[in-house]
Amino acid sequence: MYTKGKHIFNGKEYPCCASLTMGVIGGKWKTVIIYHLKDKPKRYSEIRKEMPAVTERTLSLQLKTLEDDGIVKRKVYTTKPPLKVEYSLTELGETLIPLIISIAEWGETAQQSKL
Template sequence: MSVPGDCGRISPILSTVGNKWTVLVILILSEGPKRYNQMRREIESISQRMLTVTLRGLERDGLVSRKVYADKTPPQVEYRLTELGESLIAPLFGICHWSAVNADRIEGNQAAYDAEQAETA
């Protein structure tokens, strides 16, 4: 299987798409539009700064759109997946499913490896 495109071009994209915060934000937004604080509550372990940085990056990449409702007091901001962002849902769910199915096996391999390394140290 060959990698489509130039590795130099796709490397930063893979870094973004493979980032744990990106994955969580995309999966949360796959349920529909959300406001910032809704996402903060649903992704408990993310800091305010990291959520802001992640959303800005996804908006820059065209995966997420941001809409400001200035007519509300206070103004509200809503985030939603773009068509491009929605095209990422199926691959991410596939990776999440694969991870869930193989978690026990991987954790067992890690434990065996760590034990072997401890014996040789």
């Protein structure tokens, strides 16, 4: 199931599949962004409200990185006025939903545990 050797994704080389996955969704905010997009597309302002601790610059950069990696798609509606931009998961991004839900469930379990 897991291949040995080089793992290349979007022109970046990773030593293993786990490293590739963490390279794409790792960090403080990417997984949270995916979690908030798992149910439906959202505007930037909606995501921002759900993630008040992230700075606007960081959110923009993380959305751009996820877009570049093919996880998130950005759709611009050119209605007048105003310009509307909406973010959603791509087909590849949707394959991450079970993983993201498992991560969230683990967090819930860890919070409730007495360890």
